[in-house]
Amino acid sequence: MYSNHYKYVSEIINQGLEKAELDGVLIYSGHAHNYFLDDMPYAFACNPHFKWMVPVTETPHCIIHYRLNAKPVLYMFQPQDYWHSLPKMVEGDWTAFFEIIAIGCKEDVPDFSNLKNHCWVGQADSCEYDNLQHNPKVYMDYVHFHRACKTDYEIENIRQANVLALKGHNAALQCFQKGYSEFETHMAYMLATQHNEHQLPYGNIIAQNENGAVLHYQHMQRNRLSKDDLKSFLIDAGCSVNGYASDITRTYSLVDNEFSEMIKAVEKMQIAIGKRAVVGVSYIDLHKQAHHMLADILKDFDVITCDAQTAHDSGLSNVFFPHGLGHYLGLQVHDCGGHQNDENGTILSPPELHPFLRLTRTLQENNVLTIEPGIYFIDMLLNKAKANSRDMGKYINWSRVNDFKPYGGIRIEDNIVVKAENPVNLTRI
Template sequence: MSLFKQHIDHLIDQTTRALEATGYDGLWIYSGHPENNFLDDMAPPHSINPHFKWWVPVPHVTSSVLHFKPGQQPIVYLHQPADFWHKVVDNSQDKWARYFDVRVVGHYRELPDFTAEDNHAWIGADELQPLAEKDTNPEILLHHLHFARIQKTDYEIHCIGQANELALKGHAAAKQAFYDGLSEFEINMAYLQACQQGQNQMPYGNIVALNENPAVLHYQYQSHQRIAKDQLKSFLIDAGADYNGYAADITRTYAFQPGRFAEMILLMDEKQQLLCQQAVAGADYVALHDQAHLYISEVLKEFGVLTCDPETALESGLSQTFFPHGLGHYLGLQVHDVAGHVSDEKGTPNPPPARHPFLRLTDQLRERAVITVEPGVYFIPMLLEQIKGHDAVNWEVVDEFLPYGGIRIEDNLVIQQGQSENLSR
């Protein structure tokens, strides 16, 4: 039996359970469609409904609908319009289609009457909403389906692994481009070329940051200006790739010259790998996040940035100045995948603790979940200004590291018992 067939059987089982638990007889899932910008005839790149691509591995499809009723073969109304403006790819004969009743739709009028089916739910963005509000994206059903998405099938793990393989090719090319002295824009082009994917295929906007720019956590610009090699200091790249709608999300940091910043990267890498080793089934991710703060505080103490002990830095909140984001998140059909703040299929809230408000994952780690582990240490002027004059900070050393921006190292892990699988190494 193929991995994809096993995956579809799993979705049929999980969706049947979710419908039974929530009292629905069936489900419509809409892929979504692009909508034009204001006062324009051009639309931004379309992001497909993740619930649709959970079933149908065609990430670019639009205006299509999946119909599921327990005990019946799932139907896919696959939109393939007659169009001389754009190339229309026939996906109805792809291998995935053998597990569905695929009905090619050339126009919206050929779609079924969604209201003719009794007691159905509708999942999709508001580009199309044919059912009553109470049956459109009902939270009680979404909680069940989102919770089911935490633990991945072998097919999903394969797809995320393939996305990692593509992304690692990009990372190798970007690293070489950095040492060749290229600009942020040119480094990003080298990354895309190596991945053989366009920017709009990336699961998120690539973060390509030189010198002080890694201090901006989601740095969104790519300068065309090359920096003279005698002025180049650091390079952080946070970039992934897509495979059948599944994402990779990898971060690496480099120093242009040997020295203390390069040594700090090596020590941060050691700490990150220790965290990866502890990320196993049953581990408390909030506790792991606290451990990350201790490790990062140890790094800062080792390099003379902090004068207090790591425990004091954590308990006082000082470490959050240098590590303000969460340790990681679920990964899958979405980069920040769903159900990170719940503890069961009913959606029982499990919010992040007040001391770590940006933590995206708060549950105990479950076998076959895929997560990121991405500790960082940053020298962010805005946050440093808030603790200006703190007597546990060596401000001369802070000034030494400010031009480098910061360090983040991120891997993608498949959670297992005893020892998890690192897809990014």
């Protein structure tokens, strides 16, 4: 599987280099930066261009020297250091595609200052060579556009990241049913997935009751709610496998009631819209369809009183669904290139009514993306709607809003592989 992946990656890099009139590229894995006035570093996050080529995700100071028509060289950082344990020696199918040279310190890195026609891909402050172009736009745009189409190797990694995250989601659901705190639930997730905090593709969102209405809720309450108070649970949590992310959200109600019925309705439309992620479809259109379907649900539950078209066009549906339907997923949880309309870097901005949409492209075979519709009861947005000059509030049934507010909100999110027909849902397997 890796050999086909390597073939695709090297073709894209070759074409990107030719387009940028370059002969080679140095791809730097990155390094951690220290806190201000401190000798403690922020968590290390590997350059996605680096881990696209090699599944080495936790080792700083490595460099891939890739040239047209030559075997690439991987300078693998193996410091002689008694402070930390050595990075694991490399193994796996992929090693056959590289000449691997261990480097122990800066002096072991070859002098690249005489390289001609090369670029450097890495953090802005990481390149010490004036002769190298830093992250040249022509090359970057080309690669970012084509990185959106995933190879079988990449899809398999994302699938495994889904399998692992679902273990964590199961453990978390059991915690909710037992009335555990948000923090206890988070710890159970970490244990079930065997992840460290810095290995998560993004910070877990573990939210009970009203906290579900905070889109990126980041606190984890240490105290347990009483059985009478605990109502709902929203968990948005993923895993990483070989540098590839999963990104999954589920929402639960503690008992069967109107809120659990609303969750079912959102889940049904979420699965339906996931099936529409086929080649040639505009993701902007899918996002708008989602607004219509969610507005229908809001009307069915008597939360709004107007039809779906009015709810969408007036911006009313944005009050309850204020984020995008989803985004590309892969080496980055919000994978790059979502607004890039072509390999020349032409940007297709989100529509004015939907500024937070991270993906505006027409879908291609083997794009991997999330489908994550939601309905939330967010005070700030509801208050704005109430004060809205276009009198948006007249379409809102405020007593029904009050009924649902204690539950926070609903989000259901799966990871989907785009196909010509029958997209593959990696989360429901």
